[in-house]
Amino acid sequence: MSSNTKPVANLGEDQILSCYIPADITQNSLGEMFVSWEKTDLGLVFRYQNGAPALDDQAVVFKGRVQVFPDAVVAGNASLLLRSVRNSDKGEYTCSIRSSVGQGKVHIQLRTAVFSAPTLKFSNNILTSEASRWSPKPEVTWLNQTGNFQNASTSFTELPSGAYSVLSTLRSAQVSETYSCRIETSLVVALTEATITGTGVLRRTIFTFSVASTLPVSFYLNLVIGFLCMFYVV
Structure with a gap:
């Protein structure tokens, strides 16, 4: 789920893209968490698995500009921090989450101004x-x-x-x-x-x-x- 599927980012500033597991699910043990963020036209934005980032095939434009928060991820919050937003960052992002209790994805349409x-x-x-x-x-x-x-x-x-x-x-x-x-x-x-x-x-x-x-x-x-x-x- 996401609290905001069509955020408007202020160019040059940081932006959070919201993605999380509903509260009724997070009441159970989530086990091992897998998180993937992708952008439709560029591929991998950020991946988190086995308790650490896995960025071998990350799109170059996002290197050093994105992160999730490990303490939040284990609680079911896979929101992405995108630093210093550029006009080229606008577009569709997909957040995918997989854990021992289930899986799901949400699409985020980032707009810039x-x-x-x-x-x-x-x-x-x-x-x-x-x-x-x-x-x-x-x-x-x-x-x-x-x-x-x-x-x-x-x-x-x-x-x-x-x-x-x-x-x-x-x-x-x-x-x-x-x-x-x-x-x-x-x-x-x-x-x-x-x-x-x-x-x-x-x-x-x-x-x-x-x-x-x-x-x-x-x-x-x-x-x-x-x-x-x-x-x-x-």
Whole structure:
């Protein structure tokens, strides 16, 4: 099984591909565990057997970039850590698990994007939201606390990597009001709630990721809640 069969990885960052044996099975002794991860177009990504990695035929592009966690494997969790995700890593992966109590496999469709949480600053009734990297070029919208759209100006700067930095400015913002800045592409939405205080901005960012329309949307994929941060006006 997997808790997320269509993850969206942030290029250049690490990503966990989820694969595990259901809890009702792991209550029994699993015995010797065999784990294999393969990518449809490249072959072996990672293999774990006899209590150790077995990587003689591992695809070159994954050498030194992937691992499972032995302590987790013996408990039925064969999730794979993929380091420094590249655009070429996207595609279909298959996780296969075999033990004394049974066997199974799950298919994971890895998608890639570039996204970042924005920083916010407030000065002279101007609230700015700046995000360092997004790709493809996102759309940006602002709402006030009653859900009404706000007029704002947004500019994009293309980076050498092909991603974009984003600078969006909301004028006539008011102290003690809460505004929402939404940055989105077809795969990723970053929703930042910003409350203007007397000394700065209190904000929270939530990322959500798209799921295939043929799947029931019963949970947010890779829900990431940004911790509360205070930004002070210099």
